[in-house]
Amino acid sequence: MSESRPIPSSDGKKRTNPVTFYRQVVAELRKVVWPTQNQLVTYFIVTMVFVVVVMAIVSLLDLGFGRMAFWIFG
Structure with a gap:
């Protein structure tokens, strides 16, 4: 070229x-360099597990802080 x-x-x-x-x-x-199908499936699963774990942590923190706020101000 x-x-x-x-x-x-x-x-x-x-x-x-x-x-x-x-x-x-x-x-x-x-x-x-494009990933193979096996690599792509592995990356997808790892990403989904990570997202679910982070969602669970954030949800528990939100629930905890919400209950604490109601306990303090309720």
Whole structure:
């Protein structure tokens, strides 16, 4: 792929045209190492477990602080 020449814009910043931008995006996406299906399932499960644990912690804190507020001001 040839080097792209930036197009100067009115505000002094360098810009590339849309076709060159698209080619650069496609070239970068080809460099990406995509996860296998097993890795993807593992990542999904780990993420869901983490989210459920954090939700439980936040819910318990909310319940505790709510009851404490009612005990103090109730």
